[in-house]
Amino acid sequence: MHSKEQISHDEYQKTADWLMSQTQHRPQVAIICGSGLGMLCDTLKCQDSFAYSDIPGFPQSTVQGHAGRLVFGELKGKTCVCMQGRFHMYEGHSLCKTTFPIRVFKMMGVDTLIVTNAAGSLADGLQPGDIMIIKDHVNFPGLVGLNPLSGPNDDKFGLRFPAMSGCYDRGLRCLAMEIAKQQGVAGLTREGVYAMVGGPNFETIAEARLLHRLGVDAVGMSTAPEVVVATHCGLRVFGLSLITNKVATSYEDGESVDHEGVLEVGRLRSLAVQQLVAELVSRLEINNNSDGAV
Numbered sequence: 306m307h308s309k310e311q312i313s314h315d316e317y318q319k320t321a322d323w324l325m326s327q328t329q330h331r332p333q334v335a336i337i338c339g340s341g342l343g344m345l346c347d348t349l350k351c352q353d354s355f356a357y358s359d360i361p362g363f364p365q366s367t368v369q370g371h372a373g374r375l376v377f378g379e380l381k382g383k384t385c386v387c388m389q390g391r392f393h394m395y396e397g398h399s400l401c402k403t404t405f406p407i408r409v410f411k412m413m414g415v416d417t418l419i420v421t422n423a424a425g426s427l428a429d430g431l432q433p434g435d436i437m438i439i440k441d442h443v444n445f446p447g448l449v450g451l452n453p454l455s456g457p458n459d460d461k462f463g464l465r466f467p468a469m470s471g472c473y474d475r476g477l478r479c480l481a482m483e484i485a486k487q488q489g490v491a492g493l494t495r496e497g498v499y500a501m502v503g504g505p506n507f508e509t510i511a512e513a514r515l516l517h518r519l520g521v522d523a524v525g526m527s528t529a530p531e532v533v534v535a536t537h538c539g540l541r542v543f544g545l546s547l548i549t550n551k552v553a554t555s556y557e558d559g560e561s562v563d564h565e566g567v568l569e570v571g572r573l574r575s576l577a578v579q580q581l582v583a584e585l586v587s588r589l590e591i592n593n594n595s596d597g598a599v
């Protein structure tokens with residue numbers, strides 16, 4: 306079951322060492338591409354890319370719209386590593402496996418993690434095609450003990466009881482809003498709360514109404530475990546959700562969602578998301594003390 310599997314420090318190190326032996330790039334920024342957002346990798350220059358199936362210890366991506374490649378390259382003067390495809394709990398991966406790359410990135414010297422996802426909107430002010438800068442999350446699996454940090458704590462990575470109150474960096478959220486204004490997409494962009502549910506089914510009407518009443522702005526099936534592990538090991542985090550659909554909350558209107566529709570909105574908004582992320586990366590101030598030693 307999820308919480309029992311443990312991955313040793315040596316296993317993360319082995320993967321980090323293998324990647325560093327295969328590429329000259331030493332990433333400062335890691336980017337995780339959500340469903341339909343794999344094009345974020347296209348902006349990287351001087352790419353070195355690896356199929357997940359060739360990387361020792363890496364899980365495999367099984368979801369359409371998640372290519373399963375790790376891409377290293379330069380973006381606006383920063384060295385980045387980009388996951389073209391992430392791992393979800395509903396694919397059957399343990400939570401340690403879904404978050405495996407995060408600790409590998411930390412060991413490679415990454416300072417900042419940018420997470421993206423596709424999500425359904427529960428908020429009146431968020432329409433398909435809008436960009437939600439994640440202010441905070443509700444980790445539903447985590448609240449009932451399905452947490453990648455369950456099990457013995459590895460003190461080399463972080464504290465047994467890490468705080469999560471500031472896990473989405475305030476400075477980066479403000480910077481992203483400023484960039485959205487400068488790029489003329491402020492009307493499409495606002496902050497909100499993301500909730501992770503286990504999936505893979507989309508919400509029932511009753512579940513959607515419950516999430517809405519709880520103050521959730523957008524719901525998806527990923528991200529929270531990655532952010533918990535990143536915050537635990539001291540990475541600075543920025544997150545955004547591309548709103549791909551409204552979550553149906555009425556028995557009358559017959560609204561429905563499917564994965565192909567989710568991917569289609571990703572394609573339509575790819576340029577706006579790409580430009581926002583690229584400008585954010587270019588304006589990041591990197592903490593050069595991050596030498597990857599954990």
Ligand SMILES: O=P(O)(O)O[C@@H]1C[C@H](O)[C@@H](CO)O1
Pocket residue numbers: 338339340341368391393421422423424504525526527528563564567
């Ligand atoms: O990887 P993300 O969270 O972007 O993927 C979302 C949630 C499901 O995996 C999928 C549903 O269409 O999109």
Ligand SMILES: Nc1nc2[nH]cnc2c(=O)[nH]1
Pocket residue numbers: 423424425426502504506507508524525526549550551552562567
């Ligand atoms: N749980 C969930 N995940 C999504 N990913 C994209 N849209 C949705 C949605 O409506 N619900």
